[in-house]
Amino acid sequence: MAASFAARGLFAGAILLSSCPRLESERPRVEALDPVAVGHVRTLEGLGGRPLEIRTLALDPPVFLLPGFLNDAEADEVRSLAQVWESSQAGDGDKERNQLMLQSGGKQALKVLRHFDKNRDQHLTRREFQMFVKDVFGLPNFNGDDFASFAALANGAVADGSVNRDSIELERVLKADPVPYFQELGQKEPHRYERFSETVWIEHNTPLMWNILNRTAAVTGLPDVVIKNTEPLQVVRYPPLGHYACHHDITPDSIDSGEFRFATLGMFLNDVPAGGETAFPGADVEGAAKWGSENWAKLEDRCQVTEACTSLGGLVVRPRKGDGLLWYNVKPRALSELAAGRWDRGKGYGERTLLWSSMHCGAEVHEGEKVFANLWLHLPRSWTEPQKRRRRRHSAPKNEL
Numbered sequence: 001m002a003a004s005f006a007a008r009g010l011f012a013g014a015i016l017l018s019s020c021p022r023l024e025s026e027r028p029r030v031e032a033l034d035p036v037a038v039g040h041v042r043t044l045e046g047l048g049g050r051p052l053e054i055r056t057l058a059l060d061p062p063v064f065l066l067p068g069f070l071n072d073a074e075a076d077e078v079r080s081l082a083q084v085w086e087s088s089q090a091g092d093g094d095k096e097r098n099q100l101m102l103q104s105g106g107k108q109a110l111k112v113l114r115h116f117d118k119n120r121d122q123h124l125t126r127r128e129f130q131m132f133v134k135d136v137f138g139l140p141n142f143n144g145d146d147f148a149s150f151a152a153l154a155n156g157a158v159a160d161g162s163v164n165r166d167s168i169e170l171e172r173v174l175k176a177d178p179v180p181y182f183q184e185l186g187q188k189e190p191h192r193y194e195r196f197s198e199t200v201w202i203e204h205n206t207p208l209m210w211n212i213l214n215r216t217a218a219v220t221g222l223p224d225v226v227i228k229n230t231e232p233l234q235v236v237r238y239p240p241l242g243h244y245a246c247h248h249d250i251t252p253d254s255i256d257s258g259e260f261r262f263a264t265l266g267m268f269l270n271d272v273p274a275g276g277e278t279a280f281p282g283a284d285v286e287g288a289a290k291w292g293s294e295n296w297a298k299l300e301d302r303c304q305v306t307e308a309c310t311s312l313g314g315l316v317v318r319p320r321k322g323d324g325l326l327w328y329n330v331k332p333r334a335l336s337e338l339a340a341g342r343w344d345r346g347k348g349y350g351e352r353t354l355l356w357s358s359m360h361c362g363a364e365v366h367e368g369e370k371v372f373a374n375l376w377l378h379l380p381r382s383w384t385e386p387q388k389r390r391r392r393r394h395s396a397p398k399n400e401l
């Protein structure tokens with residue numbers, strides 16, 4: 001069933017967002033877009049003289065396809081604004097600490113390895129070693145042949161000339177000096193990392209960016225005070241073999257802190273000859289409504305290997321230049337409660353509020369490159385900041401603000 005509604009006076013011209021601040025008592029209503037049913041289509045009129053479809057692709061999480069959200073010229077202009085690319089590989093404190101502990105040797109190094117020795121036999125099996133390489137070095141794409149190569153280095157040849165390729169003794173792992181070995185592997189073959197791409201951030205200071213914000217407001221129905229709170233646009237370039245393993249755009253901790261991306265609007269900026277899909281392996285999975293965080297963690301772990309991104313079921317979206325993809329990262333009811341200031345910040349609030357099914361991945365690019373933009377939507381910080389922290393901040397001396 002199709003529906004049609006007007007664009008609230010917003011159009012792809014000069015920015016219309018109001019600069020007038022609102023009092024907290026005047027908070028506007030914030031609601032997630034109702035997906036209605038898979039295949040449901042709304043038609044939005046009045047955006048620069050052309051209609052825009054909002055097509056429901058999934059219910060849990062709510063995912064919407066926006067065909068032609070950007071025209072070809074706009075998509076090309078966003079790409080032209082992306083000038084200075086940087087590696088998307090971000091520092092990870094836990095991984096860095098574990099690598100330093102391994103390099104220090106002795107008890108600290110063994111402590112890292114014993115965490116992965118699940119049966120406490122002082123050896124790492126192939127599966128245990130794969131988990132070690134993924135969690136400590138961020139290299140989930142580590143297969144049986146890779147294990148056999150490292151096992152040959154660590155175990156060496158025994159009297160009959162054979163090599164133990166089933167497991168590696170913890171002490172032998174350390175003697176093989178794993179830190180430089182796997183750091184060099186990642187540098188030579190960066191597609192083995194959980195994420196292989198480059199990133200640029202674009203501020204909202206051009207007519208094109210203002211148009212995108214206005215269009216986002218029209219599609220989502222969000223008030224100006226929320227739209228003005230979006231992050232700069234992130235543009236990501238995936239080269240051949242580029243990908244991003246399964247992940248969430250927020251965490252329970254970020255929700256508890258009051259600073260989180262409640263929704264994501266992605267935009268495909270080019271056509272990809274082969275690969276480069278965006279997939280939601282947990283979308284509309286039967287029985288998933290009863291899953292806890294452990295069930296979702298298991299699915300996310302299975303989805304770390306690049307080839308698993310599009311092979312685990314759920315929803316898979318092919319890249320098409322100009323198309324938009326909107327999804328929510330928190331439960332719709334919780335979004336309304338957060339925006340209205342009605343929520344119970346008890347223990348485990350973030351875990352209960354996160355929409356675990358919003359886990360997604362960027363499939364490997366098999367031919368050409370993929371350029372994708374992310375617009376992350378936030379509620380104003382003053383709406384979501386935990387009450388105790390707000391009282392402390394408001395009573396702090398001026399020189400501490």
